[in-house]
Amino acid sequence: MKLMRAELLTVGSELLSGATINTNAAYLSRRLAEVGIACRRHTTVGDERASLLEALQEALGRVDVLLITGGLGPTFDDITMGAIAEATRRPLIDHPAVAAAVRRFYARHHRALQRAALRQAALPRGGVPLPNPIGTAPGLWLPLDPPLVIALPGVPAEMRAIMERSVLPRLRRWRPALGGLAGCTLRTVGVVELQIQAILQRLRIPSAVQVGLYPHLRMVDIRLTARASTHQEAHRLLAPLERQLRRRLRETVYGVDADALEAVVGRLLLARHKTLAVAESCTGGLVADQLTDIPGSSRYLRGAVVAYHNDLKRGALGVPAAQLLRHGAVSAPVAMSMAEGVRRIACAAVGLSITGVAGPSGGTAEKPVGLVYIGLADRRGGRSVRAQLFGDRRSIKLQAAQTALDSLRRYLLDGLPER
Numbered sequence: 001m002k003l004m005r006a007e008l009l010t011v012g013s014e015l016l017s018g019a020t021i022n023t024n025a026a027y028l029s030r031r032l033a034e035v036g037i038a039c040r041r042h043t044t045v046g047d048e049r050a051s052l053l054e055a056l057q058e059a060l061g062r063v064d065v066l067l068i069t070g071g072l073g074p075t076f077d078d079i080t081m082g083a084i085a086e087a088t089r090r091p092l093i094d095h096p097a098v099a100a101a102v103r104r105f106y107a108r109h110h111r112a113l114q115r116a117a118l119r120q121a122a123l124p125r126g127g128v129p130l131p132n133p134i135g136t137a138p139g140l141w142l143p144l145d146p147p148l149v150i151a152l153p154g155v156p157a158e159m160r161a162i163m164e165r166s167v168l169p170r171l172r173r174w175r176p177a178l179g180g181l182a183g184c185t186l187r188t189v190g191v192v193e194l195q196i197q198a199i200l201q202r203l204r205i206p207s208a209v210q211v212g213l214y215p216h217l218r219m220v221d222i223r224l225t226a227r228a229s230t231h232q233e234a235h236r237l238l239a240p241l242e243r244q245l246r247r248r249l250r251e252t253v254y255g256v257d258a259d260a261l262e263a264v265v266g267r268l269l270l271a272r273h274k275t276l277a278v279a280e281s282c283t284g285g286l287v288a289d290q291l292t293d294i295p296g297s298s299r300y301l302r303g304a305v306v307a308y309h310n311d312l313k314r315g316a317l318g319v320p321a322a323q324l325l326r327h328g329a330v331s332a333p334v335a336m337s338m339a340e341g342v343r344r345i346a347c348a349a350v351g352l353s354i355t356g357v358a359g360p361s362g363g364t365a366e367k368p369v370g371l372v373y374i375g376l377a378d379r380r381g382g383r384s385v386r387a388q389l390f391g392d393r394r395s396i397k398l399q400a401a402q403t404a405l406d407s408l409r410r411y412l413l414d415g416l417p418e419r
Contacts (some may be wrong), residue, residue: 004037004064009055011070011080012154013046024069024159031163033212034257035171036181036225037065047077056087063147070154072137074116080151081123081140088144090124095138098129102136130166132158141170148174182234183225186245187259189406191252193220199248206237217391217399219261254409261405262290268412269300269350276408277346278304279317279338281329282356282372286401302346307338317341330355330367332384335375343377350411351377354404356389358396372400374407383411 008028014020022044029039043059045051052071059066071080085092099121106113120137123129130139132153139162140151150167152159188196193213200211208228214221222245226238246253255264269276278287278301288304291297305316310329313319319337327333335353343351356372363369370389376382385407389399 005062006032006037006039006065006067007041007043007059007063008039009059009066009068010042010044010154011047011052011068012044013048013077015044015070016046024154024156027156027160028067028069028163030214031168032065032067032171033223033225034183034185035168036183036227037171047071047079049079049083052079052083053087056083060087060144060147060149065148065150068149068151069159072120072139072151072153074114074119074136078119078137081120084140084142084149084151085124088124088142088149090126090142092122093125093127095121095123095129098123098138101131101138105136130162133161133165134158138162139166141167180228180230180232180234181225182228182231182238183223184238184242185257186222186224186242186249186253187219187255187257187261188222188249188252189219189254189261189402191220191249196220196222196249199245203241203244205241208234208237209241211241217395218389218402251410251413254406260294261402261409263294265405265409265412266291266294266297266300268409272412274349274412275300275302275346276350276352277302277342277348279342279351279353279375280304280306281308281313281338281354282358283354283397283401283404284308286397287352287354287404290401290405302348305342305345313338316345318344328367330357330371330373332373332375332386335373335384336377336382337375339375339377339382349378350408351375351382352404352408354400356396356400358393358400360393370396372396372403374400374404376407376411 008025010022010025015022025042032039043055045055068080071078099118102117102120103113117136123140124142127140127142130141132138135153135158137153142149152162193215196213205211209226212223224238224242226234228234228237254261280287285306291301307313307317310324314321317338318341319334323333323337335355338353339351353375357363357367357369359369372387372389374385387403389396
């Protein structure tokens, strides 16, 4: 069965200079893989017509799908649509419906229409405009013989909106050569790649099933993809492997596909009718930030305290001065007192706390950089979790927040022992 070949071409001088990080590439490759399209190459070019034309002409000759991002706006350096028209020998054609959508956008935002904005209504002949629900630049769906050319804005929010609403549904229907496809991503935390690899080596994996491991900070995504003549047959190949992995990985699997750890925690809090309060020191509010990224988090999150200085740990959270003096701020007893204190002052069912050494300075032989303690408390008691993390300051803070959320998840699954 033919494997569709795709390439990603990102356009923007700001990407080459390093002024902007290319987060679009990782997102698009992942989403293409989920519909059975393997991204074989990433290419980035600046806002320069000759370089863009060269990259387009090279890619068009070797791929089944070419996905382009960036350069679709109304300004002088937005040259992508014209370059696609030249590379494919298809002249730009004005689309009145797109022009009307641009006018409505400006009217809705009480802005004077700039004539240059209507440039965005011109697409290569044969191209289908893909509506942009939050901006003015439409996407492009241009089926050639072959390849399929897709162009999206470079602004991440606009790119994602068009990808989710228009491109992915079309790609799922556009699969004469794909056959049946089934896939899922198991999302894990607290287990490393080599452990997962060892489990996979003991399993019998059908040749029609592909497995990919995608590590993040203290997390690994396991992408399973099966191809067969029909979707039902592909699902039958995939389902036993998914069950075996879940059984062996147990509680390290926290979600599937697009699940975020903070969203899983929120669902568990709601399911168990529990409220939460958070006390953070070294993470500076990262856990609260992640929790409040989830719509509706006010139903379970009572509040948070960033108690960075010891005075605030004592005054706001009630951590005993003698405990701080004897054990230090980075310790299991202080983490427990912080969790109990924030639970009490917020009148929450559960208290969660983090204290640690984020670095790069401040570490000692007994308490090195990256040492973190997490506290959990409810009305019955509490427990602490010790973790030794590695990396730079930002990385340690992010890992500490993830470890705290995972500790909370496991508590919600298992509970705390009685006092």
